[in-house]
Amino acid sequence: MERKPSQIQAPTYGNLVTILSIDGGGIRGVIPSIILDYLESQFQELDGADARLADYFDVMSGTSTGGLVTAMLTAPGESERPLYAARDIKPFYLNHGPNIFPQKRRWFCDIWQLIRCVFRPKYDGKYLHSLVKEELKDIRLKDTLTNVVIPTFDIMCLQPVIFSTYESKRCPKMDVYLSDVCIGTSAAPTYLPAHYFKIEDPKQGTNHPPREYNIIDGGVAANNPTLVAISQVTKQIFDNNPDFFPIKPMDFSRFLVISIGTGAAGNEYKYNSKKAAKWGVLSWLLYKSSTPLIEVFIEASSDMVDLHNSVVFQALGDCDNCYLRIQDDELTGTQSSVDVATKENLEKLVEIGERLLKKPVSRVNLETGVSEPIPHSGTNEDALKRFAKLLSNERRLRESRSPITSCRGSGKVTHPIN
Numbered sequence: 216m217e218r219k220p221s222q223i224q225a226p227t228y229g230n231l232v233t234i235l236s237i238d239g240g241g242i243r244g245v246i247p248s249i250i251l252d253y254l255e256s257q258f259q260e261l262d263g264a265d266a267r268l269a270d271y272f273d274v275m276s277g278t279s280t281g282g283l284v285t286a287m288l289t290a291p292g293e294s295e296r297p298l299y300a301a302r303d304i305k306p307f308y309l310n311h312g313p314n315i316f317p318q319k320r321r322w323f324c325d326i327w328q329l330i331r332c333v334f335r336p337k338y339d340g341k342y343l344h345s346l347v348k349e350e351l352k353d354i355r356l357k358d359t360l361t362n363v364v365i366p367t368f369d370i371m372c373l374q375p376v377i378f379s380t381y382e383s384k385r386c387p388k389m390d391v392y393l394s395d396v397c398i399g400t401s402a403a404p405t406y407l408p409a410h411y412f413k414i415e416d417p418k419q420g421t422n423h424p425p426r427e428y429n430i431i432d433g434g435v436a437a438n439n440p441t442l443v444a445i446s447q448v449t450k451q452i453f454d455n456n457p458d459f460f461p462i463k464p465m466d467f468s469r470f471l472v473i474s475i476g477t478g479a480a481g482n483e484y485k486y487n488s489k490k491a492a493k494w495g496v497l498s499w500l501l502y503k504s505s506t507p508l509i510e511v512f513i514e515a516s517s518d519m520v521d522l523h524n525s526v527v528f529q530a531l532g533d534c535d536n537c538y539l540r541i542q543d544d545e546l547t548g549t550q551s552s553v554d555v556a557t558k559e560n561l562e563k564l565v566e567i568g569e570r571l572l573k574k575p576v577s578r579v580n581l582e583t584g585v586s587e588p589i590p591h592s593g594t595n596e597d598a599l600k601r602f603a604k605l606l607s608n609e610r611r612l613r614e615s616r617s618p619i620t621s622c623r624g625s626g627k628v629t630h631p632i633n
Contacts, residue, residue: 224613225458231471235272236441239279239434240477241553247475248304249568255301257603269361271606276364276444278433282400289359312556340407351394356383364444366433367399375436388426399430439517441474476542480551
């Protein structure tokens with residue numbers, strides 16, 4: 216397959232398939248921004264100041280706000296390097312979050328917003344749409360600097376639509392603008408409007424109808440997109456993509472996966488069956504300024520994927536070096552909201568991300584479903600340092616084996632590591 220000069224060499228030249236996944240969660244995208252910044256800083260310590268996350272992962276996957284972050288980190292900017300460094304993501308949320316989710320403070324504004332939410336999305340999305348289009352311009356899915364996988368859901372077909380770099384190269388009608396993908400995967404029901412766009416196949420001309428998309432937030436299908444990314448890679452192996460030879464389907468021992476959450480509500484016990492038994496449609500959509508139905512979908516989706524991955528990777532016996540899930544499940548109050556973009560809450564989310572780095576590495580208990588610290592595994596910082604070293608070594612190994620990056624035995628590479 217066609218490869219960009221700065222793109223990581225194919226897994227066929229290495230030992231691993233490397234995946235980075237980022238959950239959905241609206242304004243809580245601030246939390247993974249802290250984790251990603253730290254991870255990229257470890258790459259820079261190992262390989263030089265120009266190192267970027269896209270240089271180390273075969274696939275970067277994100278849903279909703281995670282899809283937006285994925286696009287920013289993989290879209291080409293100047294000199295075919297990523298448009299954003301990881302350190303730029305936190306300022307992006309702090310600067311633009313209050314305009315994406317404008318906060319109404321007066322009591323009559325609250326009443327008007329409550330009435331509006333019954334008939335229309337809580338936010339019109341105009342600022343987000345214009346911002347994304349301005350940043351990503353005419354960049355298409357196939358242009359990303361490494362493979363991306365971003366889930367959405369088509370409400371006309373009532374089925375998930377997975378936008379991936381792999382599919383965009385195979386099918387022209389999947390090679391959509393990256394801005395459309397970001398707007399669509401972020402269109403959380405009740406919060407932001409659904410997104411419509413269409414694309415024509417340039418090979419078929421105007422005689423064939425364009426493909427139409429009517430999409431909403433990928434979180435309704437896969438708020439934690441880790442499993443979607445693994446499935447896309449597995450599909451490439453089944454399709455005999457030479458990038459993955461001689462890796463066999465379902466050979467999870469060859470996968471290295473980092474999955475980053477956006478935080479989850481702690482045991483606040485906000486809801487119970489006695490209350491919910493009396494709820495109708497409106498109460499499920501709006502209860503004390505929260506949206507129980509959406510929260511249930513998002514939490515269930517994220518936790519089920521983590522549970523599945525934990526079972527699979529623990530079965531391999533070396534889970535500590537192949538699967539890392541970083542998630543804070545103790546958010547309370549406005550911290551667990553997806554749209555409270557006040558200065559105070561944004562600062563709290565930054566603090567949560569910084570504390571999360573210092574927390575012990577945790578893994579879901581397969582008996583209880585509760586995430587618990589892993590003895591003798593250190594902190595999330597320690598784990599990220601370890602994984603950064605593994606990923607750096609993998610990249611170096613691929614470059615040493617690949618005839619594409621070697622210059623006739625000179626040891627030089629097209630994008631050298633210092």
